[in-house]
Amino acid sequence: MGKEMTKEQYDEMVKKASPNSPIVKNCIKAFIVGGIICTIGQIITNIAKFYGASTEDAGTYTSVILVIAASVLTGLGLYSKLGKFAGAGSIVPITGFSNSVTSPAIEFKKEGMILGLGAKIFIVAGPVILYGVLTSVIVGIVYYIFG
Amino acid sequence: MDYVNAFWVGGLICVIGQILIDKTKLTSARILVFYVIAGCILGGLGIYRYVVDIGGAGATVPLLGFGYNLSKGVIKEIDESGFIGILTGGLKATAAGICAAILSAFVMALIFDPKEK
Numbered sequence: 397m398g399k400e401m402t403k404e405q406y407d408e409m410v411k412k413a414s415p416n417s418p419i420v421k422n423c424i425k426a427f428i429v430g431g432i433i434c435t436i437g438q439i440i441t442n443i444a445k446f447y448g449a450s451t452e453d454a455g456t457y458t459s460v461i462l463v464i465a466a467s468v469l470t471g472l473g474l475y476s477k478l479g480k481f482a483g484a485g486s487i488v489p490i491t492g493f494s495n496s497v498t499s500p501a502i503e504f505k506k507e508g509m510i511l512g513l514g515a516k517i518f519i520v521a522g523p524v525i526l527y528g529v530l531t532s533v534i535v536g537i538v539y540y541i542f543g
Numbered sequence: 544m545d546y547v548n549a550f551w552v553g554g555l556i557c558v559i560g561q562i563l564i565d566k567t568k569l570t571s572a573r574i575l576v577f578y579v580i581a582g583c584i585l586g587g588l589g590i591y592r593y594v595v596d597i598g599g600a601g602a603t604v605p606l607l608g609f610g611y612n613l614s615k616g617v618i619k620e621i622d623e624s625g626f627i628g629i630l631t632g633g634l635k636a637t638a639a640g641i642c643a644a645i646l647s648a649f650v651m652a653l654i655f656d657p658k659e660k
Contacts, residue, residue: 418565419561419562419565419566422561422564422565423558423561423562425561426554426557426558426560426561427554427555427557427558427561428554429557430553430554430556430557430558430560430605431549431550431551431553431554431557431601432550433553433604434549434550434552434553434554434598434600434601434604434605435546435549435550435553435600435601437549437553437600437601437603437604438545438546438549438599438600438601439546440600441599441600442545455600455603455608455612456639456640458600458603458604459603459604459609459639459640459643460639460640460643462604463640463643463644463647464643464647467644467647467648467650467651468647468651470651471651471654471655472655473655473658476658483561483564484557484558484559484560484561484563484564484574485554485557485561487560487564487571487574487575488556488557488560488574488575488578488605488606488607489553489557489604489605489606490604490605490606490608490609490640491604492571492575492606493575493606493609493640493644494643494644494647494648496571496572496575497644497645497648498644498647498648498651498652501648501649501651501652502651502652502655502656502657503657505652505653505656505657506657513649513652517645517648517649517652518645519572520571520572520575521641521644521645523572523575523576524572524575524576524579524606524609525641527576527579527580528576528579528580528583528609528610528613528633528637529613529633529634531579531580531583531584531610531613531614532583532613532614532616532617532632532633533617533629533630533633535583535584535586535587535613535614535617535618536617536618536620536621536628536629536630536632536633537629538587539587539617539618539621540621540626540628540629543618543621
């Protein structure tokens with residue numbers, strides 16, 4: 397048996413031996429970072445509750461604090477670094493939503509305050525709010541009729 | 544214990560997003576929209592409530608929780624104000640998150656310039 401192996405053959409073999417390794421690795425990273433962000437959220441929720449906030453208000457404080465923190469990190473250019481490592485772990489939490497609002501706002505400021513910053517701030521938030529509200533109206537109609 | 548539950552429930556929800564990204568090439572904007580719609584529907588069906596009971600912030604911090612809040616708000620407003628609640632409930636419940644996001648984004652855009660790529 398020839399011990400010589402071309403690089404292509406070797407790559408092929410590695411690929412066969414570990415077909416899922418990049419996705420498994422990405423999932424582990426997403427799990428850890430997403431989990432940490434949610435744990436921080438739980439800490440904020442518990443602190444808010446400790447100071448007498450209702451469950452609902454505590455959730456609102458948590459969202460607001462996480463949103464502002466992610467926005468500042470985006471401004472400092474740190475959130476994109478986290479995103480490169482964490483993938484969905486930094487996209488799926490509400491911090492990712494905040495990042496998707498702040499990032500284009502900064503990026504398109506140079507195109508003007510109205511059609512640059514003002515319009516592009518909603519480039520991701522717009523579809524999220526549109527389809528979210530649309531779905532909530534459908535849920536509302538169904539609940540109003542059958543609820 | 545609620546910290547452990549927040550960690551694994553939140554982590555798992557992110558893993559589902561990661562699998563969607565790797566397997567379907569969905570962009571992050573589509574993932575966010577998908578999660579909000581899914582959360583709203585699961586909330587409307589009364590299912591997501593149980594995920595929140597287990598995961599706490601692990602269930603409410605991901606965008607699924609944003610969708611869940613939309614459905615929860617609309618149902619609450621319909622109970623309190625009737626028909627008009629269909630139009631007011633969703634945005635009322637999520638107003639703080641949306642307002643904080645655009646306000647802080649605006650301030651950051653005034654302070655910071657785009658980073659060199």
